Amino acid sequence: MLRIRGRIGDWPVDLTVEMDAEDWDQLARRISPEAVAQVPAAPRTPGAPRSDALWETAQQVLREAGQMEGPRLLAELEGLAGGVAAGKRLLVRLRHNEQVHVEVREDAPLYIWKG
Structure with a gap:
């Protein structure tokens, strides 16, 4: 499985592509080692806040x-x-958000946006 996350303009992108062994082999044959070596690694800083577009979209x-x-x-x-x-x-994040009220009901909880 291949997961692609990021943004296109203001839109969050979270794409999952399922690939079997044959698909991976075919992809590997098409990519040269030189091309892979030229791709810069994404900078990763431990503990750095990540873009939280998914959280923003969930609230929306x-x-x-x-x-x-x-x-x-x-x-x-x-x-x-x-x-x-x-x-x-x-x-769970929504449940603990101060702008969300959770009303306990018999059948299912009701999430209410207070903001």
């Missing part, structure tokens, strides 16, 4: 909806984040 989803039941919000966040675990992390 709830802000625009005004309120959303937990299971539906989780499904939206999973799609946005590209996986169950990442979606759950965003949901």
Whole structure:
């Protein structure tokens, strides 16, 4: 699997491409070692704050909806984040956000944007 994350203008991009062994072999045959050596490594500073476009977009989803039941919000966040675990992390962050009120209900929690 190949994951591409970044931004195109104001839009966050999180793309996952699934590749099997044959796909990787074909890609390796097309890329020369010289071309790989010329690609600069992305600078990584431990502990440096990363661009949090995904978090901003997650907040925007709830802000625009005004309120959303937990299971539906989780499904939206999973799609946005590209996986169950990442979606759950965003949901937990929203739960602890001061601009979000979580109303406990019998069937499912209701997330309400207060901001």
